[in-house]
Amino acid sequence: MNNDQKRQAAFIRHLLQSSKNSSPLTPQKACGVGTAPVNIALSKYWGKRDKALNLPINGSVSISLPGLGTETRLKPINAEKDRISLNGKPLADNAVFAERLSRFLDWFRDDRESAFEVETHNTVPTAAGLASSASGYAALVLALDDLFDWQLPKETLSLLARFGSGSASRSLFNGFAIWHRGSREDGLDSFAEPLQVEWPDLTIGLVKVNTGEKPVGSTAGMQQTVETCDLYQSWPQQAERDLQTIINAIKSNDFSTMGKTAEHNALSMHATMIATWPPIVYWQPESLSAMQLVWSLREQNIEVYFTMDAGPNLKLLLQEKDRAAVQKAFQERGIGIEFLHPFSG
Amino acid sequence: MNNDQKRQAAFIRHLLQSSKNSSPLTPQKACGVGTAPVNIALSKYWGKRDKALNLPINGSVSISLPGLGTETRLKPINAEKDRISLNGKPLADNAVFAERLSRFLDWFRDDRESAFEVETHNTVPTAAGLASSASGYAALVLALDDLFDWQLPKETLSLLARFGSGSASRSLFNGFAIWHRGSREDGLDSFAEPLQVEWPDLTIGLVKVNTGEKPVGSTAGMQQTVETCDLYQSWPQQAERDLQTIINAIKSNDFSTMGKTAEHNALSMHATMIATWPPIVYWQPESLSAMQLVWSLREQNIEVYFTMDAGPNLKLLLQEKDRAAVQKAFQERGIGIEFLHPFSG
Structure with a gap:
């Protein structure tokens, strides 16, 4: 084991110590199940300060989209290799998605010969372009917790999900979630937790631009x-300041500040x-x-803002009172849009 | 006079001291004429460190496009107000272009009652989107030098042109020009000078996207x-490093480094x-x-790079050997393009 692997092993060992199951790598049932929502970051995660433990350069805050996400079923099987399926279709062992998932599962095999069957279903609407790795690793970690009966608190599962995919740390929760940057070298303080604020008229518009393969994956990017x-x-300082501004705006129900800052x-x-060089431009002409x-809607005093992740799609932030006007404007331009209500799903 | 105006007056006074005309605000002929080319910055000017004297935060380097630019004729007239025409059309006194030009000419009136007739012709091709203020103020300064018979060196005229419009400092020269950032508070060391390198196979492609009004002027932007x-x-440090890299690439005829860095x-x-907030996005979907x-051309090993100024148009940098392939690709997509050769115009 090299130093990174030692730190990773120590991280996992530490997390499993508080399991209710005294032998935390022994399955307690035939099948574990987990479901988790996708989330949209209002202030973004971009850049790792530690690749081995997946620690971010800055904290972030997100809103989850209930009803959209991943359901994962996990079964220990007697086989040489994992059997992984996505939306009912078996994946080849060497598919990027399957390889990455199997490497993550390596930390939870009692014996290196043991294998898992993983059935993953993503429930993402047509107008999406939403990152499924966030809900995917969150659902997987919940399925592991179920299978092994760890009964770990969500904040601990968030640490584990982060280890699989950074933004997955935020997908353990509905509503707003804050992923703390943390400062410990062992990565144990960089988890997400919910921000207990309800915002019933907050509306998300999913604008469909392109669902093709990303030109550059976000980790490489x-x-x-x-x-x-x-x-x-200068990004880290802006990111931390935006994070605080958005958290305060959420707490004080200040839609304009939240939208502008996001x-x-x-x-x-x-x-x-x-x-960046070579340039990373996720935008398409349609974006x-x-x-x-x-x-132009804002110039007409219709208060709508957008955010974008490592892809060409826009996610709109608006209030329910403006939904009809926004819908009309996008439909008139022939741009597909779907609306979601994070707090009335 | 406020402090800014005093500094401006001192700047102009200093420049006119070395005039061959002992009363430098007395016209020596009926009409002064000046012509100057537009220029494309290979490393950009973005941000002023001193607004009163138009001093840049960073130096820049450009290539001029001979044959494209401005011709200006300047006559002292007996009138209350300047008469300014652009491409043969008289402009209203309160047109932004005319007001700015008259304010600049205020520095060169012997008597506040004296007025000028200014005839400006821009020779810019259909596929352009090239800033005319650079060639415009350079041509105007040359016309002033002609009218008043100052016989000032080009570097001094460059200082004067900079005072009218930053990038105009570089339009006094054909070929490559370096505009030095300078460090003096009086602005006397922030002028452009030519970089004496010929690059016969350097080809510029002007891609026409949009010639509409800019949403935000570059000074406000x-x-x-x-x-x-x-x-x-972090921009100033990148800008200075890119400037040096491009100057070295020009000197060593290293097209790849020049193109990538630009x-x-x-x-x-x-x-x-x-x-920036509110965001300044000059790009159009077609950009x-x-x-x-x-x-995609670069992925096919056709070495072409682009640069863009405060507008939606692209200016391509390529070598003559690749012109036909680039032309074909753009024509196939229905995107207008024109080619120019800075060193064989």
Whole structure:
């Protein structure tokens, strides 16, 4: 084991210590089940300070979309290799998704010969472009907790989900969730927890631009940015300040501040990608058309903001009172849009 | 006079001291004429460190496009107000262009009652989107030098042109020009000078996306970026490094390094605009389509790079050997393109 692997093993060992199951790698039932929502970051995670433990350079805050996400069923099986299926279709062992998942599951095999059957179903609507790795690793960790009867608190499961995929740490919760940057070298203080605020008229618009394969995966993209983008030097300070501004705006029900800060934060993250070499531009021509439409709606005093992740789709933030006007504007331009209500799902 | 006006007056007084005309505000002929080319910055100017004297936060380097630019004729007239025409059409006194030009001419009136007739002709091709203020103020300064018979060296005229419009400092020269950042508070060391390198097979492609009015003028845009963009903090260091890299690449005829650095520099400048609040996005959907085409050509080993200024158009950098392939690709996508050869015009 190299040093990274030792730190990873120590991290997992520490988490499993508080399991209610005294032999935490012995299954307690035939099948574990977990479900988790996708989440949209209002202030973004972009850049790792520690690759081995998946620790972020900055904290982030998100809103989960109940009803959209992943359901995962996990069974120990007698086989040489894991059997992984996605939406009912078996995946080849060497599929990127399957390889990454099997490597994650390696930490939870009692014996290296033991294998798992993993059935993953994503419930993502047509107008989506939502990252499924967040809900995927959160659901998997919940399925592990169920299978092994660990009965771990959600914050501990969040640490485990983070180890699989950073943004998955936030998908353990409904509503708003804050993923703390943390400062410990062992990564034990970088978990997410819910922000207990309900916001019934908050509405999310999912704008469909493109569901094709991303040109650059987000892990590789982050690394390229950290290594080649001068402008990224100022990102951590902006990210931490935006995070605090958004948390305060959520607590005080200040939609304008939340929306503005989220849009500025997303555009700034994309700016660091654009200023990377080679450039990382997730935007498509249609993304720009949709942004221009959002800006023109704001000029007409319809208060709508957008955020974007490592892909071409826009996620709109609006209030229920403006939904009809926003829907009409997008439909008139022939741009597909679907609406969701995070607090009345 | 406030302090800014005193500094401006001292700046102009100093420049006119070395005039061959002992009364430098007395016209020596009936009409002064000046012509100057437009220029494309390979490393960009974005942000002023001194607004009163138009001093840049960073140096820049450009290539002029001979044959494209401005011709200006300047006559002293007996009138209450300046008479300014652009491409043969008289402009209203309160037109932004005319007001700015008259304010600049105020520094050169012997008597506040004296007025000028200014005939400005821009020779810009259909597929342009090239800033005419650079060639415009350079041509005007040459016309002033002619009218008043100052016989000032080009570097001094460059200082004067900078005072009218930053990038105009570089339009006094054909070929490559370096605008030095300078460090003096009186602004006397922030002028442009030519870089004496010929590059016969260097080809510029002008991609036409949109010639509409800019949503935000570049002076206002710069100021907004300096004030609200966290990421801008790292811009000056990148700009100075890119400037040096490009100068060295020009001297060693290293097209790849020049092209890469110019594209990265332009994208980084646009990134600081995108990360400004409210966002400044000069890109149009068609700009992104053209960028994607450039990147796909590079994947096919056709070495072409782009740069962009405060507008939606792309300017391509390529070598003559690749012109036909680039032309074909753009024509196939229905994107207008024109080619120019800075060293064989």
